[in-house]
Amino acid sequence: MTKKVTVRTLLNMKKSGDHIAMMTAYDFPTAKLLSDAGLHVLLIGDSLGMVVQGHETTIPVTVDHMIYHTSMVSRGADGPLIVTDLPFMSYHASPEVALHNAGRILQEGGAHAVKLEGGREMAPTVARLVEAGVPVMAHIGLTPQSVHALGGFALQGKTLASAKRILDDARALEAAGAFAVVLEAVPAQLAALVTQRLRIPTIGIGAGPDCDGQVLVFHDFIGYTSGYIPKHNKRFADVANTISEAARAYVDEVGGGSFPGEAQTVRLSDEAWETILAELKGESDATN
Secondary structure: OOOOOOHHHHHHHHHHOOOEEEEEOOOHHHHHHHHHHOOOEEEEOOOHHHHOOOOOOOOOOOHHHHHHHHHHHHHHOOOOEEEEEOOOOOOOOOHHHHHHHHHHHHHHHOOOEEEEEOOHHHHHHHHHHHHOOOOEEEEEEOOHHHHHHHOOOOOOOOOHHHHHHHHHHHHHHHHHOOOEEEEEOOOHHHHHHHHHHOOOOEEEEOOOOOOOEEEEOHHHHOOOOOOOOOOOOOOOOOHHHHHHHHHHHHHHHHHHOOOOOHHHOOOOOHHHHHHHHHHHHHHHHHHO
């Protein structure tokens, strides 16, 4: 049986200096593959709005979408901690609204924890969720749900004031009970400082090598997306070209009549087919 990764596992990994590998997943087969590969955390990110649904931002994603994808991942994963994003406006109105939606994600989706975006202003919500037994991963720096307020997907923490705000946010979220914090699109030096000053793990994305762990979007990681590729991403495969080439070959073989070939074809024995033909001929004669 695969050893289960828990919140405590991640805290112990930080203490021992072991790095945490985290990846987004949105469906059963991906979750199974990543689980078998040894990922520590699978994140059902609201990034699915962009890489799966085709939206320009994560804002259109709903709680029902997150539950649907989480349920698939939870059936495919055996071992990793499963964390699901609380989507836009599902936790902002009040801590009680956040608790209701987080409860649905854990109960209906099978997640082990939720992730929410925001700094110290979200500390009361984090505290309420943790008090109710819902583990919370925080997310600061570039927060995609606030893309319009931030003026785009830009590096955060470039000035003294913004760097101090990120550090203060991280401390407030830790004090509120968050078990980890994602640092997105912040300078590597700042991410290293935050990592040093927190007892809980930091997970970086575009935040340099000194965080306690790293996370990538699955579709970016395997080269399944096209167009703009963030600087922080490394393509570990080129699946898009593989799929395109395979699809073109399929079209050519179907058009040319070479697929399906004998290897993909099932035939009855001559004797069995002659028997069927005789029966069919008899039925035809009887109706004439």
